[in-house]
Amino acid sequence: MNKSYWIWHFGDYEIYHFMKLHSRRQEFGADYPAFWPTFTPYVTIKLNKHVETNEGYLIARANGFGYIHVDNVRYPTDVKIPLSAGKHFLSAVISNPGGLPALYIESDVCTSDGSWECNHNAGKFTPAAFNKHFDSVDKKPDIFPFSYKEIFPVNKLKTKDGVLYDFGKETFGYLNIKHQSKEKLSVYYGESYEEATDTKNTLIFEHIEGKNEYKLRTRALRYAYIIGANENTEVSLDYEYIPYEYKGSFKCNEPLFEKIYNTCAYTFHLNCREGFLDGIKRDRWVWSGDAYQSARINTYLFADPEIVKRTAVGLAGRLPVECHLNTIIDYTLLWIIGLYEFYMTYGDKEFLNRIYPMIDAYIKFTENRLNKDGLLEGIEGDWTFIDWSKIDKEGAVCAEQMLLCAAYKKLDEIDNILEIKGHAYDKKAEALLHKINHYYWDAEKGAFIDSFTSGKKNVTRHANIFALMYDLATQQQTESIFQNVLFNDEITKITTPYFEGYELDVLAKFGYFEKLEDMLYNYWGKMLELGATTIWEEFDPTKNDAEHYEMYNSRYGKSLCHAWGAGPIYLFGRYYLGVYPTKAGYQTFNVEPKCGGLTEFEGTVPVNGGIVTVKYKDNKVTVFSTVEGGTLIFGGKKVPVTAYKEISL
């Protein structure tokens, strides 16, 4: 007999945990729920299955409450129901207002799993959702299956008012405090020393009293400054994390790059939770654009499809679609593009099929925003983000058209995969690209301008980078863009690792490794030089000391552990090690290493459940793969990579 799992309505698990995630933020003592709509699981679900069993029993367990019909006779939950040998129809209704309704079948002759069908007392029946973590009656799906490890401060500093605890590096979890008196303690969390001790400006703090032992809320921190604590106060942290295996790795002759890779990996790990978080201190929200880049990083580090799916489903929420993801136009489009990339990485057609109704709803919603020129333009409440740079955002913005065009191309691919007809997304992509060139290509500047509405003809890197990333520029345009934009110091530099990730992707894609490595030295490298134990949300090398921590008009507003800073993981895996799929799910893939300025490197990339190891030394490449389907491309040669057989070129 198979195993029993808790089962629920597709989407409810992700929506439930995102509901909690997106309403958990606190700042300056205030609760600060997300400013986009928060979705809820269905209150009541119905779960059916036709089974044929031996003689035995079953007990229906509910996360929530409800009943089960066995052959149309109703039974309460938690009672032992005898089953005769033969065919039976099981039909349960579970309700859980405010929670996550789910069913678990305890039985010696049948199970609860994905072979059940489920609806919400309306809608089509679809296969019940489940998750391998929730495989016993006690492991309920409303508790997210994190792991825990108790860790201790590596340093304590007694001050006049209390004690500053230093955990040595950025971390995350529940602070445990044992204190001899029940007097008030004030806990100030800091990703930096300054943030923890500048208590008038600390972003996250709490005041506690009345007990001798406390387990506080989960927080991000390196430092905890506890006013009221003394030498005898005991402090530890239950580090909360997903126990990922680091499948990707990278070592090379440049120690700084290795350190960047490892710091990026740790930064990223901390942010991989219910979904891809942006950063673990401030919002701890899931932002679709950030998540898009995180999914690419994940491909080269953990290769975990589950977190990508959770993120996609939790973000999408429920119909009707009433606003862009996180309210941001570009983030809806990146969500769509990301779903195609997900399919290419993991080859999971079933998931693509399940989420297609939401894809359809979001692109329809987006198309309803097309203006009279047929261009995508925000209306009130829509946020044209692109990046924290000065971009001319008047009227329809070029970068959004680039993303829409890219999304159309991916939608066409998705329709082909799922054999859906009639959308003609390829034609839409073509027509839009024609408009983009007409409205935004400035021959004089040799670049795409931000917007034509204002008449300013302002050029930033962003739309031009998207054009190169998604193959929307001709060869001539491409050369012109490098010349006039990317290699042009007069065009404002990118300040966020988010867009820097895209810029480096494009530099690597077109072989400009020198520029890329400059950025690794001067941007990521400089952060590490300043003592960063994780990568920051934004970095401006011209600033000094605690100035670095300022953002959003708040002295410590910046996140010092931001997932979008981990882009180098992707760069090293995708371009140096050079591994990428050529058919969905890495059924076939290329290994096309590029050495850039390195003389020696070695690393692994997770591929289709296996691992590819790539070594470069003395101008020679050696590849070892645990799966079939690879092709090594190096030095103008192309040879197949057979599983478990080392190959060199």
Place this chain on the structure above:
Amino acid sequence: MNKSYWIWHFGDYEIYHFMKLHSRRQEFGADYPAFWPTFTPYVTIKLNKHVETNEGYLIARANGFGYIHVDNVRYPTDVKIPLSAGKHFLSAVISNPGGLPALYIESDVCTSDGSWECNHNAGKFTPAAFNKHFDSVDKKPDIFPFSYKEIFPVNKLKTKDGVLYDFGKETFGYLNIKHQSKEKLSVYYGESYEEATDTKNTLIFEHIEGKNEYKLRTRALRYAYIIGANENTEVSLDYEYIPYEYKGSFKCNEPLFEKIYNTCAYTFHLNCREGFLDGIKRDRWVWSGDAYQSARINTYLFADPEIVKRTAVGLAGRLPVECHLNTIIDYTLLWIIGLYEFYMTYGDKEFLNRIYPMIDAYIKFTENRLNKDGLLEGIEGDWTFIDWSKIDKEGAVCAEQMLLCAAYKKLDEIDNILEIKGHAYDKKAEALLHKINHYYWDAEKGAFIDSFTSGKKNVTRHANIFALMYDLATQQQTESIFQNVLFNDEITKITTPYFEGYELDVLAKFGYFEKLEDMLYNYWGKMLELGATTIWEEFDPTKNDAEHYEMYNSRYGKSLCHAWGAGPIYLFGRYYLGVYPTKAGYQTFNVEPKCGGLTEFEGTVPVNGGIVTVKYKDNKVTVFSTVEGGTLIFGGKKVPVTAYKEISL
């Protein structure tokens, strides 16, 4: 300064309380949530207001958690925020996963009320909803504002195993039990003596132990049989109710009719709660068709618009519309018709406007069900209820077309009221009526048949009654229907007071009071003769003793306190006292009494915030109204009714 109220998103209050209501049912020890989709309030809402104040302070209180921006500076809830004299922009975000997010402003210079605007972080801002009950920080809107009164059994009967407590009549509330030991007690609830004591078949029971004092869940009962109780066990009930004023009344020379009126009034009162319940024992759910009739009864008894609105909003739930109300086709249509009748009764155009998006969604959903003949036909999952009678329900059913046609006529009126153009519902009604006559009018039988698909040409009363109720039959058809259907004993009799209410409405409308009074004697009268203290869900005079309590294949499955039994309230008010609106909200109304077989009667009808008193004695009618706008029609004469001036004819 105005009063402050708790404020929330329109719909959330009703949806929250209906969510609880529709998942609270228990039966035979099992939780039994409703089998239609249950909706949830929005998790997070945003509330804005521009104010101009004197110098003072404000404190934002949350039902849930969140923050308030005052002039774009963020503050936590529960802190005193100073306000300078002048203009301010207040903007709060409140979150409450699983609950009802709401805001209350405590201030010496400003308030929270319907002048705030609200959305759910998406959607248009609309005026915040509030309710006069929730006018202080302690009165939170997630506690429904019922009143309570402790009542005691009027009789106790010691048995070998325990004690049977009789509260003398049907009632509802929390049972309080004080018992000297902590041993197990088993509580069996009965609307009848038999139900409480036939413990193997009792529908609702609970087993309790471990305490000396209990306050149990709210239940309906007349009898509580407590196994394990003894002479010293103390039992009382916290009767839970809405403290309605009985504005309608009726007395006459036939004592039985008075008793029927008063029993109906009590039955109805017990069922008027968060919304119009069907019955207080079994499901305690809100069914749209039952609620339609309840709204008509309410018009003549409590004239409370709030419960009608709560019912309409709570039933409608949230977009997208995925199934018929309560899954029943006819119930969606009666909900629409009922909204027009609500407007005629209370003249509340603003509410009609607020709920119009849901009206629009439900009629569109319904029109998507039209078959190739343009007739309304259920698809899988749709329930063609009409009534618990043997109706030929193959293919498109006549009664549903009648209701759709009536709904189109009301929709046309609603569009006129709200000045909405383009739907041409009048044309749709006309076209559908043409089809109804073509497909369903059987000239030979002189009646509308149930269905034409089966070829059986079966005639029941139902579709024919709807034709007469909603003026869809010609004069000739009307006469033929009375002859061939309503006065034809070969056509199966109606067995539910639900449809009996409609039949009597039609009899009275066309002046057949003798038949109507026969029914009062033989149906309602007979129930009272059998000791009913409230009106039953269904009644078949040919049954004996406890057979009466059987329904739905369950020995005590029948509800003995069913709102749809209270139809006589409407009949007496609408036809005997003869009061009905001729302009929305009784701005003008007729008083057109009919004596039927009575020689003397007297009663009151609530009208537009006032009362009309009608007396009939010695063939003379005397009317007294506390509001203007009336016209007395009697004995072929028509005279205006002036407020506070008695008039006789």
